[in-house]
Amino acid sequence: MIVGEVTTAEALSVHSVPLLATTTIVFVGLDLVAVLGAWALILRGLGRAAVVPLPGPPGADGRSGHAVADDGRASSAGAVVFP
Amino acid sequence: MPDLSALDLARAQFALTAGLHFLLVATTLGVAPLLAVLQTGAALRREQHRRAGLARARDALLRLYLTNYGAGIVTGLILELQMGLKWSHVLAELYDPIATTLASETLLAFLLESTLLGLFLASEGRFPAGVRAALLWGVAATAWVSASLIVSANAYLHRPGAVLHGRDGSVHDGVMFVDPVPLLANPSAIAAVLHIAAAAAAVAGAWAVAAGTAVARDGTAVSAAAARTLARSGAVLLALGAPSTVVTGLAQFSMAREQVESSPPAYAGLALALMMLMGLLLTGLSWMLGIPLLLWRGARSTWLPMAAVAAAALPFVPLGWGRRSWDGCTGRPPVSCG
Numbered sequence: 001m002i003v004g005e006v007t008t009a010e011a012l013s014v015h016s017v018p019l020l021a022t023t024t025i026v027f028v029g030l031d032l033v034a035v036l037g038a039w040a041l042i043l044r045g046l047g048r049a050a051v052v053p054l055p056g057p058p059g060a061d062g063r064s065g066h067a068v069a070d071d072g073r074a075s076s077a078g079a080v081v082f083p
Numbered sequence: 084m085p086d087l088s089a090l091d092l093a094r095a096q097f098a099l100t101a102g103l104h105f106l107l108v109a110t111t112l113g114v115a116p117l118l119a120v121l122q123t124g125a126a127l128r129r130e131q132h133r134r135a136g137l138a139r140a141r142d143a144l145l146r147l148y149l150t151n152y153g154a155g156i157v158t159g160l161i162l163e164l165q166m167g168l169k170w171s172h173v174l175a176e177l178y179d180p181i182a183t184t185l186a187s188e189t190l191l192a193f194l195l196e197s198t199l200l201g202l203f204l205a206s207e208g209r210f211p212a213g214v215r216a217a218l219l220w221g222v223a224a225t226a227w228v229s230a231s232l233i234v235s236a237n238a239y240l241h242r243p244g245a246v247l248h249g250r251d252g253s254v255h256d257g258v259m260f261v262d263p264v265p266l267l268a269n270p271s272a273i274a275a276v277l278h279i280a281a282a283a284a285a286v287a288g289a290w291a292v293a294a295g296t297a298v299a300r301d302g303t304a305v306s307a308a309a310a311r312t313l314a315r316s317g318a319v320l321l322a323l324g325a326p327s328t329v330v331t332g333l334a335q336f337s338m339a340r341e342q343v344e345s346s347p348p349a350y351a352g353l354a355l356a357l358m359m360l361m362g363l364l365l366t367g368l369s370w371m372l373g374i375p376l377l378l379w380r381g382a383r384s385t386w387l388p389m390a391a392v393a394a395a396a397l398p399f400v401p402l403g404w405g406r407r408s409w410d411g412c413t414g415r416p417p418v419s420c421g
Binding site for chain 1: 087088089090092093094095096099100103104106107146147150151153154157158161164165168169170171172297
């Protein structure tokens, strides 16, 4: 079952516990910044209103306050913030 | 403080970084084909309002996809850095199959996939919608080929026999990569790809439902149509993906037993049992929510987006938990769990 008689322990090339502990903190920290940062952006977008109404004339959809074009994006009178 | 050995730490490090990376990968693998379907639908529809609804649904998922894609690259680079720094002995011994698969994956993921994605993003209003749909299908295809290559590399480490023994029954002395078919057709890799496909479908479904409820807050006819599309497609993906994940995961157990010489530690068994329980709960929840989501008309709601956003996180719990617990046991590159 062993590939080339290499066990997991033998495959490890770094055996310094302080070095491994430090790199674990650094690597996992970087990962967490990336993952949590990305998801914070996503959840912020999902959680808030898709359109922030701005003052303006009635739009193509007939609602006053902001206009929405056919493709769902706001016209110059409104601002789509999600996506 | 527990008395950790270097091996324990290295395994924990790999389990954590692989688990975090996989959370993002599951999203992009699941959402990319859904984006391609939505773009294709928008390209084929002649009615303006239907096309606008599908385009709105696509845009709602697109930013989500891009954010995960970027973070996935960051966590993937850390993973590769770790492989090179900490596990270089296994790479030296088993170099050829690992090097070729990782190099091919890098070319596909970083070169081809990113190029196609960039072309799609830069081509709005310049390329026909059909061409842009083809670009998104290319993104989805390269993402899956890329994932399959990585899984093949992982499967090779778990089940090297199929690769080393060759199709003609000869045993290679040492490792010299001469035949790609056994590597790519490794049963362990195929089983893992099926499991990942099911999990990615469930994750994409959860995100689609969450995005749909958020889009509905526009309150326009176009956004309501987009919300319905997202909620329905998400409900179907969740209802099919969640149970398929459980089934394909169970199918992997017999293979896992073959790979592990000694008995895994007790905590690994407990973690896997909890993961299975979470998978079953997710299946039940997805089926219970399926009918209301299919019937939902895309009406605005104050509580629904919040509930959907919370629900979007559910598939990640068993995903991250299972990945960490198993990798923590086997500590990829795992040759044995003991």
